[in-house]
Amino acid sequence: MQLSYVLTLALQLLAVDALTVPASNHPGVPGVPKTRPQIHVGPKTLKTKLPRNSPPRHKTCHVKGGTADDSAALLKSFHECNNGGHVVLDKGVTYTIGTVMDLTFLKHVDWDIQGTLTFTTDTNYWQANSLKYKFQDSSAFFAVGGKDVNIFGGGVIDGKGQVWYDLFVKEPTAKRPLLFVIDGLEGGTMSNLNMVNPPNWFNLVANSTNIVIDNMNLKVAAVGNPAKNTDGWDTYRSSSIVIQNSIIDNTDDCVSFKPNSTQILVQNLRCNGSHGISVGSLGQYVGVVDIVEDVLVYNTSMSNAGDGARIKVFPGAPDNVTMNSGGGSGYVKNVVYDKYDVQNVDWPIEVTGCYTVKDAAACAARPPKFHISDVLFKDFTGVSNKKYDPYVATVACPSPEACENIRTENFQVKAPSGKSQAKCSNINVAELGLNCTAAA
Ligand SMILES: *[C@@H]1O[C@H](CO)[C@@H](O)[C@H](O)[C@H]1NC(C)=O
Ligand SMILES: *[C@@H]1O[C@H](CO)[C@@H](O)[C@H](O)[C@H]1NC(C)=O
Ligand SMILES: *[C@@H]1O[C@H](CO)[C@@H](O)[C@H](O)[C@H]1NC(C)=O
Numbered sequence: 402m403q404l405s406y407v408l409t410l411a412l413q414l415l416a417v418d419a420l421t422v423p424a425s426n427h428p429g430v431p432g433v434p435k436t437r438p439q440i441h442v443g444p445k446t447l448k449t450k451l452p453r454n455s456p457p458r459h460k461t462c463h464v465k466g467g468t469a470d471d472s473a474a475l476l477k478s479f480h481e482c483n484n485g486g487h488v489v490l491d492k493g494v495t496y497t498i499g500t501v502m503d504l505t506f507l508k509h510v511d512w513d514i515q516g517t518l519t520f521t522t523d524t525n526y527w528q529a530n531s532l533k534y535k536f537q538d539s540s541a542f543f544a545v546g547g548k549d550v551n552i553f554g555g556g557v558i559d560g561k562g563q564v565w566y567d568l569f570v571k572e573p574t575a576k577r578p579l580l581f582v583i584d585g586l587e588g589g590t591m592s593n594l595n596m597v598n599p600p601n602w603f604n605l606v607a608n609s610t611n612i613v614i615d616n617m618n619l620k621v622a623a624v625g626n627p628a629k630n631t632d633g634w635d636t637y638r639s640s641s642i643v644i645q646n647s648i649i650d651n652t653d654d655c656v657s658f659k660p661n662s663t664q665i666l667v668q669n670l671r672c673n674g675s676h677g678i679s680v681g682s683l684g685q686y687v688g689v690v691d692i693v694e695d696v697l698v699y700n701t702s703m704s705n706a707g708d709g710a711r712i713k714v715f716p717g718a719p720d721n722v723t724m725n726s727g728g729g730s731g732y733v734k735n736v737v738y739d740k741y742d743v744q745n746v747d748w749p750i751e752v753t754g755c756y757t758v759k760d761a762a763a764c765a766a767r768p769p770k771f772h773i774s775d776v777l778f779k780d781f782t783g784v785s786n787k788k789y790d791p792y793v794a795t796v797a798c799p800s801p802e803a804c805e806n807i808r809t810e811n812f813q814v815k816a817p818s819g820k821s822q823a824k825c826s827n828i829n830v831a832e833l834g835l836n837c838t839a840a841a
């Protein structure tokens with residue numbers, strides 16, 4: 402396939418000069434909360450539909466906080482202010498959630514978090530009562546879903562993660578809740594918020610479409626036992642999602658595109674301490690079809706990380722010990738990482754077509770049922786680190802048929818030695834454009 406084809410595909414994602422205002426929320430519009438920010442999607446934008454008119458809200462519900470468990474008061478406000486209202490968590494007030502909340506019934510609501518939203522640390526209660534999801538055995542304190550929901554306010558969402566990191570040391574299988582789950586939301590924004598110390602991932606966006614996330618600040622600050630699995634955002638069964646203009650300081654994936662993430666734009670992120678921006682893992686579950694398609698990751702700064710741009714796919718059959726590490730099928734198509742600066746990153750590019758297996762023979766015993774095509778790594782700059790010097794990239798395709806049209810363009814990353822070599826297998830080296838001097 403020609404490079405121009407990749408670029409054409411990439412360009413289908415972008416309309417360079419277009420500027421989308423996802424919510425008609427100009428300050429001063431009657432009924433629109435003054436604190437609701439106006440969000441511009443840019444510099445790149447999605448061609449697909451994004452939330453546009455989010456009608457004014459005509460009712461305001463201030464939640465009274467400061468008690469040992471403010472969940473009932475918050476839930477009551479969401480019922481009272483649903484269908485056209487504005488739920489406010491006031492500045493200077495701490496709101497503690499001690500009871501699981503299913504907020505997937507929301508419609509035309511603004512959630513204005515000016516104060517601090519936090520959670521009780523009763524790990525037994527949460528493990529027994531959290532919302533449970535089959536996907537990756539995950540669970541949540543609460544989930545937001547419905548239609549046309551804007552979340553903003555400048556406040557803090559504090560997951561009180563340390564108690565969960567401490568629990569993990571004694572009990573690695575403890576069900577640690579995700580901090581913020583958006584499940585089944587059609588049209589919405591989340592912006593101008595600080596999130597700290599999630600027990601598990603910061604954010605999961607699942608079963609959702611037309612969501613814009615802007616100007617968020619995510620920070621993990623563990624004292625003592627280290628934080629675990631603190632992914633910034635994971636998208637799952639979702640499309641038309643924008644994540645932009647945000648700062649992430651964590652210890653796991655900065656953003657991760659899980660199964661069935663399509664039409665995703667991630668731009669202007671500053672990630673530190675993470676595992677990079679990843680496609681996958683895909684193919685983990687027997688018989689399940691996973692698709693990641695039309696993803697643009699633009700203008701990333703990635704520091705002190707395990708990976709820069711990453712794609713990982715499980716083998717085509719589960720291992721016979723855990724039984725949950727492979728057996729799915731699907732494809733990855735039209736994924737573009739454009740303008741990507743790395744500083745102190747182990748693998749600026751890592752493509753793993755047979756995740757978790759130890760060698761080529763073990764992979765051949767469970768050949769992956771995935772096709773990876775039209776992937777472009779463009780305008781990469783910066784320096785990796787000593788870990789794999791002189792190697793700065795590893796591209797491991799399980800077979801020549803599994804990968805098609807995987808390319809770099811203007812890839813300038815060097816290892817500290819000044820070298821820039823790659824480990825590659827089953828890949829068209831001329832097309833890839835890296836100096837493949839060893840087998841991945
Ligand atoms: C997403 O939708 C599926 C199908 O309705 C459901 O089983 C699942 O619980 C939903 N949420 C998540 C996070 O997977
Ligand atoms: C890239 O992102 C940074 C923030 O990380 C921003 O300051 C800069 O303006 C962006 N550049 C472009 C070309 O959008
Ligand atoms: C970035 O991450 C490193 C460790 O990975 C940490 O020491 C440093 O404080 C972080 N910097 C910022 C600005 O968050």
Ligand SMILES: *[C@@H]1O[C@H](CO)[C@@H](O)[C@H](O)[C@H]1NC(C)=O
Nearest residue numbers: 637638660661689690691692
């Ligand atoms: C992903 O989408 C495909 C095609 O629509 C569907 O067959 C598959 O079940 C979906 N997978 C998941 C994990 O939802």
Ligand SMILES: *[C@@H]1O[C@H](CO)[C@@H](O)[C@H](O)[C@H]1NC(C)=O
Nearest residue numbers: 719720721722763764766767
């Ligand atoms: C487990 O899988 C390995 C190869 O992946 C195979 O050699 C072994 O026989 C299997 N064990 C069982 C109990 O099926």
Ligand SMILES: *[C@@H]1O[C@H](CO)[C@@H](O)[C@H](O)[C@H]1NC(C)=O
Nearest residue numbers: 791820821822835836837838
């Ligand atoms: C590739 O790496 C080898 C080993 O360092 C070096 O000799 C060669 O000049 C490099 N080729 C290119 C095209 O950079």
